[in-house]
Amino acid sequence: MRVALLGGIYSNHIALARTLANAKARQVDDVYCLGDLGAFGPHPDLVFPLLRDAGVRTLRGNYDDSLARGLDDCQCGYTDPRDNHFARLSYRYTFEKTSPGNKAWLGTRPGESRLEIGGKRVLLCHGSPRRMNEFLWESTTPDAFLEKLFREAEADVICATHTGIRWSRELPSGKLFVNVGVIGRPENDGTPDVGYAILEEDAAATSGLCARFERVSYDFRELAREMRRESLPAEFAETIETGWWTTCLEVLPSRERSRGKF
Amino acid sequence: MSAEPTPEVALESLDELWFQVAGTLCNLACSHCFISCSPRNTDFGFLGLETVRERLAEARAAGVKEYYFTGGEPFLNPEMPAILEETLRQGPATVLTNGTVLREALVDDLQSIAGASRYSFEIRVSIDGHSPAMNDAIRGQGAFEGAVRGLRLLGRAGFLPILTAVQTWDDAETPSVLRALEDLLRSAGCSRPRIKLMPTLRIGMEALRTRGYLPEERVTAAMMEGYDPGRLLCSRSRMVTDRGVAVCPILIETPGAHLGRTLDEADRPFAIGHDACWTCWAHGAICSNAGALRGGDR
Numbered sequence: 001m002r003v004a005l006l007g008g009i010y011s012n013h014i015a016l017a018r019t020l021a022n023a024k025a026r027q028v029d030d031v032y033c034l035g036d037l038g039a040f041g042p043h044p045d046l047v048f049p050l051l052r053d054a055g056v057r058t059l060r061g062n063y064d065d066s067l068a069r070g071l072d073d074c075q076c077g078y079t080d081p082r083d084n085h086f087a088r089l090s091y092r093y094t095f096e097k098t099s100p101g102n103k104a105w106l107g108t109r110p111g112e113s114r115l116e117i118g119g120k121r122v123l124l125c126h127g128s129p130r131r132m133n134e135f136l137w138e139s140t141t142p143d144a145f146l147e148k149l150f151r152e153a154e155a156d157v158i159c160a161t162h163t164g165i166r167w168s169r170e171l172p173s174g175k176l177f178v179n180v181g182v183i184g185r186p187e188n189d190g191t192p193d194v195g196y197a198i199l200e201e202d203a204a205a206t207s208g209l210c211a212r213f214e215r216v217s218y219d220f221r222e223l224a225r226e227m228r229r230e231s232l233p234a235e236f237a238e239t240i241e242t243g244w245w246t247t248c249l250e251v252l253p254s255r256e257r258s259r260g261k262f
Numbered sequence: 263m264s265a266e267p268t269p270e271v272a273l274e275s276l277d278e279l280w281f282q283v284a285g286t287l288c289n290l291a292c293s294h295c296f297i298s299c300s301p302r303n304t305d306f307g308f309l310g311l312e313t314v315r316e317r318l319a320e321a322r323a324a325g326v327k328e329y330y331f332t333g334g335e336p337f338l339n340p341e342m343p344a345i346l347e348e349t350l351r352q353g354p355a356t357v358l359t360n361g362t363v364l365r366e367a368l369v370d371d372l373q374s375i376a377g378a379s380r381y382s383f384e385i386r387v388s389i390d391g392h393s394p395a396m397n398d399a400i401r402g403q404g405a406f407e408g409a410v411r412g413l414r415l416l417g418r419a420g421f422l423p424i425l426t427a428v429q430t431w432d433d434a435e436t437p438s439v440l441r442a443l444e445d446l447l448r449s450a451g452c453s454r455p456r457i458k459l460m461p462t463l464r465i466g467m468e469a470l471r472t473r474g475y476l477p478e479e480r481v482t483a484a485m486m487e488g489y490d491p492g493r494l495l496c497s498r499s500r501m502v503t504d505r506g507v508a509v510c511p512i513l514i515e516t517p518g519a520h521l522g523r524t525l526d527e528a529d530r531p532f533a534i535g536h537d538a539c540w541t542c543w544a545h546g547a548i549c550s551n552a553g554a555l556r557g558g559d560r
Contacts, residue, residue, distance in 0.1 A: 077552075139380065254382045257454065258422060
């Protein structure tokens with residue numbers, strides 16, 4: 001069995017279409033979206049038909065949860081005033097442009113999903129198994145803490161998103177954690193590409209499964225044009241074009257922050 | 263005052279472990295210090311590497327997510343580099359320093375220790391104003407110059423220090439103070455300014471500098487209705503001192519705040535009836551990196 005796992009779409013309908021085509025070409029059995037359909041990008045309603053037509057199994061992320069419940073904030077967990085300023089602009093735009101029907105649909109998505117691959121118990125979630133908006137960065141997530149999450153969640157493999165930067169770690173115990181990254185915006189590495197993960201059986205791995213990251217190139221210039229036409233912040237379009245984060249920087253731990261330009 | 267019972271907060275998950283690694287010994291004697299640390303206060307002593315090791319082993323079993331080191335001034339403890347090296351083998355670490363005792367050789371050591379770990383190593387430098395006059399009025403003469411020298415060394419070594427300032431000014435002045443602090447960081451070679459603002463805690467020296475808490479400034483059961491206890495540090499943290507494990511970094515001098523000798527013994531609910539609990543309730547977990555981190559424009 002082979003599944004495609006994609007995180008944070010952030011209204012990037014162009015990258016989503018390319019990702020779905022890429023996953024289809026890889027002959028995956030199923031596609032899962034780990035939540036956060038909106039934010040950042042333009043025309044939030046455009047991603048819904050793409051997901052439904054492709055039969056993508058979609059989880060509810062913190063952004064989706066906020067939109068569905070009509071909250072006045074995206075629950076992204078920012079604490080910096082500048083980060084919050086941009087988060088508010090983006091949330092207000094997305095809230096106004098998402099149809100009531102799509103908001104209601106988001107509210108019916110599950111917060112987590114469980115499946116079995118090669119006899120392994122796989123848990124899919126948005127932030128972490130215990131909190132929808134918990135950040136699990138590579139440099140601040142110790143092995144011992146992951147072991148606790150595996151114990152409490154009764155899982156062998158945990159896949160999450162939310163941070164925007166992909167990573168994975170196989171623990172000495174054979175448990176496998178995967179942050180599948182996001183397809184909505186590049187991951188602060190200076191390239192405009194985005195990425196998702198393919199999870200499949202792998203006899204050579206201690207965990208019995210492996211996560212392979214797929215890079216996806218798409219027409220980022222067109223997306224940036226659409227964002228400017230919609231009067232979204234110029235800083236957002238700049239990130240799409242350059243691959244460097246210009247906002248939401250204060251949640252980054254020093255290790256991840258050092259790798260970026262700003 | 264009402265006679266209603268004080269709300270209790272259970273330890274939901276031990277995510278953060280703090281170490282009072284320098285005890286109450288500090289080379290400075292700040293007028294707002296909430297635990298009255300000074301060059302002469304030896305009420306709490308240094309933690310040795312062996313003690314830290316024992317608690318780290320317990321923390322591993324408990325699945326702790328991050329580690330913090332404070333004092334006093336942590337780098338007065340000669341075993342600090344070894345303690346950090348050991349800690350960073352098992353998780354991310356943050357040190358809260360006043361920056362004035364940082365020297366080139368020490369920063370070189372810290373740079374090697376950071377580079378050898380897969381985990382983030384954060385250094386928070388306490389500065390309470392953007393000028394010698396503003397900062398030294400609280401932290402003592404020469405503290406500003408010493409801290410800026412520390413920032414410069416850290417910036418040159420590739421660290422992204424988090425300037426931590428206790429807000430002793432009016433809210434209206436915050437934007438201009440933040441801008442000035444960002445400029446200060448940039449001028450010290452820290453090109454990605456990271457700033458954390460803390461509220462004052464009206465205990466210790468601060469109670470004398472301004473005022474203590476009023477009798478009505480207490481957390482009540484009604485205040486906990488609909489309140490997410492996960493916002494409070496005591497729901498996810500404990501503090502290791504040389505006298506045992508306390509509930510949090512703020513209350514170490516408070517009777518009743520020491521819960522046991524080991525992390526296991528300290529895993530019990532805590533009644534948040536102490537005066538400083540009121541500030542924590544209002545602001546959330548003020549001590550953690552994730553609370554109230556601010557950065558400037560790039």
